[in-house]
Amino acid sequence: MSEFRWHRKDLLGLRTLEAVEIRHILDTAKSFQDVSLRSVKKVPALRGKTVANLFLEPSTRTRVSFELAEKRLSADTIQIQKTGSSMVKGETLKDMCRNIESLKVDLVVMRHSFSGAPFRLARHLKASVINAGDGINEHPTQALLDMFTVLEKKGKIEGLNITFIGDILHSRVARSNIWGLTKLGANVTVCGPKTLIPVGIEKLGVRVTYDLNEAVEQADVINLLRIQLERQSESFFPSIREYATAYQINKNVLKRAKSDVVIMHPGPVNRGIEITSDVVDGPYSVILDQVTNGIAVRMAVLFLLCGTAGTETEE
Amino acid sequence: MADKERKVLSEADVQRALIRISHEILERNHGIKNLVIVGIRTRGVFLAERLCANIQTIEGSKLPLGYLDITLYRDDLGEIGPRPVVKQTELPFDPTGKVVILVDDVLYTGRTIRAALDAIIDFGRPKAIQLAVLIDRGHRELPIKADYVGKNLPTAKEEQVIVKLSETDQTDEVVIAGGSNE
Numbered sequence: 001m002s003e004f005r006w007h008r009k010d011l012l013g014l015r016t017l018e019a020v021e022i023r024h025i026l027d028t029a030k031s032f033q034d035v036s037l038r039s040v041k042k043v044p045a046l047r048g049k050t051v052a053n054l055f056l057e058p059s060t061r062t063r064v065s066f067e068l069a070e071k072r073l074s075a076d077t078i079q080i081q082k083t084g085s086s087m088v089k090g091e092t093l094k095d096m097c098r099n100i101e102s103l104k105v106d107l108v109v110m111r112h113s114f115s116g117a118p119f120r121l122a123r124h125l126k127a128s129v130i131n132a133g134d135g136i137n138e139h140p141t142q143a144l145l146d147m148f149t150v151l152e153k154k155g156k157i158e159g160l161n162i163t164f165i166g167d168i169l170h171s172r173v174a175r176s177n178i179w180g181l182t183k184l185g186a187n188v189t190v191c192g193p194k195t196l197i198p199v200g201i202e203k204l205g206v207r208v209t210y211d212l213n214e215a216v217e218q219a220d221v222i223n224l225l226r227i228q229l230e231r232q233s234e235s236f237f238p239s240i241r242e243y244a245t246a247y248q249i250n251k252n253v254l255k256r257a258k259s260d261v262v263i264m265h266p267g268p269v270n271r272g273i274e275i276t277s278d279v280v281d282g283p284y285s286v287i288l289d290q291v292t293n294g295i296a297v298r299m300a301v302l303f304l305l306c307g308t309a310g311t312e313t314e315e
Numbered sequence: 316m317a318d319k320e321r322k323v324l325s326e327a328d329v330q331r332a333l334i335r336i337s338h339e340i341l342e343r344n345h346g347i348k349n350l351v352i353v354g355i356r357t358r359g360v361f362l363a364e365r366l367c368a369n370i371q372t373i374e375g376s377k378l379p380l381g382y383l384d385i386t387l388y389r390d391d392l393g394e395i396g397p398r399p400v401v402k403q404t405e406l407p408f409d410p411t412g413k414v415v416i417l418v419d420d421v422l423y424t425g426r427t428i429r430a431a432l433d434a435i436i437d438f439g440r441p442k443a444i445q446l447a448v449l450i451d452r453g454h455r456e457l458p459i460k461a462d463y464v465g466k467n468l469p470t471a472k473e474e475q476v477i478v479k480l481s482e483t484d485q486t487d488e489v490v491i492a493g494g495s496n497e
Contacts, residue, residue: 004400031402034403035387038438040438045386306398
């Protein structure tokens with residue numbers, strides 16, 4: 001266990017974190033795993049703190065995971081969603097911040113469809129801000145729980161071949177994972193149709209391939225990205241069926257994979273599109289472990305940030 | 316730091332104290348039935364392991380042993396500052412109905428023990444909790460008292476009591492550092 005001490009006010013992305021900070025979060029998360037296994041699933045660490053969950057874009061698993069993490073730390077929580085909030089009445093983000101400040105909230109968890117929105121919020125608020133997904137930019141806690149799950153299953157991250165398959169272009173999960181995994185020394189490959197791989201992504205230190213078989217063969221971990229049907233307003237591929245023919249992970253494709261390959265998916269899963277049901281429910285899948293680990297990782301982040309309010313905000 | 320260190324317990328003293336405490340625990344509880352030992356991280360864990368080994372030598376069987384990290388139960392978490400490092404709590408038994416021997420190195424303000432009591436009670440309802448410490452240095456801020464004490468050590472608040480154990484510090488000894496004593 002490192003003797004490193006956490007100093008940041010916010011968790012906005014993994015791009016700006018140092019490797020030592022990422023490791024510290026993952027180490028701390030390990031200590032929070034057992035809280036969810038006790039008969040009393042609660043510790044008093046955040047007693048008296050108030051957390052606002054500002055989910056301005058639909059979310060179920062991230063929102064529920066954060067809410068449970070907050071409750072297991074004894075924080076008081078409020079939920080603000082887009083429908084039914086003053087956002088639909090045209091309130092600006094800045095005015096919303098001022099109101100949150102006046103409510104004496106200690107920590108804000110924010111999901112927003114605009115990339116960069118939580119960064120803006122963090123600059124205006126004394127409270128800590130956690131980015132729970134901003135547009136196509138970052139989703140740091142998802143990447144951290146993915147990394148935590150890899151560590152749990154493989155015992156290490158350094159030197160592993162980790163492959164992302166699917167819609168890399170719209171994926172904040174992939175982006176945060178790439179920042180984090182490359183800092184911890186993994187070899188990252190991205191694979192998908194050309195239209196869904198951002199131009200110049202090699203500059204982040206990842207390998208690009210358009211060939212699914214090749215992507216699968218060397219992989220220690222395969223992280224599948226959901227085809228985001230809600231973001232497919234332009235046509236990036238001819239049809240869902242054609243996408244599935246070329247890039248679906250199924251029993252046949254996995255015959256080429258290593259015998260100890262681990263299959264991950266941030267959810268929600270489109271069964272029969274990017275992955276077949278038999279693989280989702282099969283022995284390589286750790287998709288439900290990811291969900292369980294998400295709570296421990298988010299508890300660790302909440303714990304580390306709470307108490308640093310009033311310190312410097314990163315740009 | 317030019318602070319003088321004053322040795323108060325030698326390696327043999329530490330061992331003797333732990334053997335005496337082991338016997339006292341057995342005497343008071345009439346054997347090992349229903350007993351479990353829980354060490355508070357970090358040095359309480361090593362002391363708990365040693366008490367456990369001593370009791371095994373005396374009685375011939377091993378007590379269930381657990382480790383407690385009390386960070387999440389501290390009463391100073393609300394204060395602004397970097398978060399302390401959280402280590403794992405491992406209680407491989409249900410404390411309900413058991414007599415829990417809680418072990419720490421130094422008893423000082425009593426706040427660590429207060430946190431440990433809350434932590435244990437979140438895992439179950441023990442029949443009783445008894446406290447064993449190597450050093451009681453006084454200056455309590457809470458109404459807490461140890462059941463088994465290696466050595467009572469009157470100290471000044473400015474002084475520092477340092478317990479060294481071979482598991483982390485190469486040697487077993489207890490020293491007092493700092494303060495204004497000539």
